[in-house]
Amino acid sequence: MKEKFLITLTETTLNINAYQQFLACEQSGGTVTFLGTVRDFSQGKSVVSLSFEAYESMALKEMEKLAIIASEKWELHKIVIVHAIGKKEIGDAVVFIGTSSKHRAEAFDATRFLIDELKEKVPIWKHEFYNDSSSWLNATP
């Protein structure tokens, strides 16, 4: 049986097509994905760029824990959790979450759960750069 989870941190551009292909499954009637991107305005300031840092070994463990919890809560066929690390520009993709399942409801709920829990449980930090300053951010909803 093929792997059920695709979980990684990457310094390169997110390969969204590859993640979509991984999620494809003949038994699935629904695939739901979430794509997070760098926006141009934050904390009342224009964002020039940002950088993500991770405690990589722990982050990967926590991401896998979330995938296991999600697969126990919902009947899922495939799960993708990918987060970028390193410097990113406005509009760049920085996080991809995807689940596939027999019915759409499970995939919607599981994908929402995974992105919400990732923000809370996975040790990743965001450093935003503005024209005249920079800031390390705390978790945001």
Next chain:
Amino acid sequence: MYTFTIKLFGAIKADLDSDQIKLQNSKEKLNLIELKREIGVLFPNISKVSTYKVAVNSEIYDKPDRFIRCEDEIALLPPYAGG
């Protein structure tokens, strides 16, 4: 003396301009309260930089009486902001 090596991340790493700190102590193991006290003595401004959790061997330690050994992988984790 025993050496506790502590990984740093995010705002704490930036403020101390280092990705790790080393604590020397006569004890081979410290509980969480003792460890945080020692960190505060060595770096009195650390609590002004950020709140933080302590991870030991990639698990969050939040019970104050749980022991941390000098050979453990210890990390100070400011509030997360992934996604």
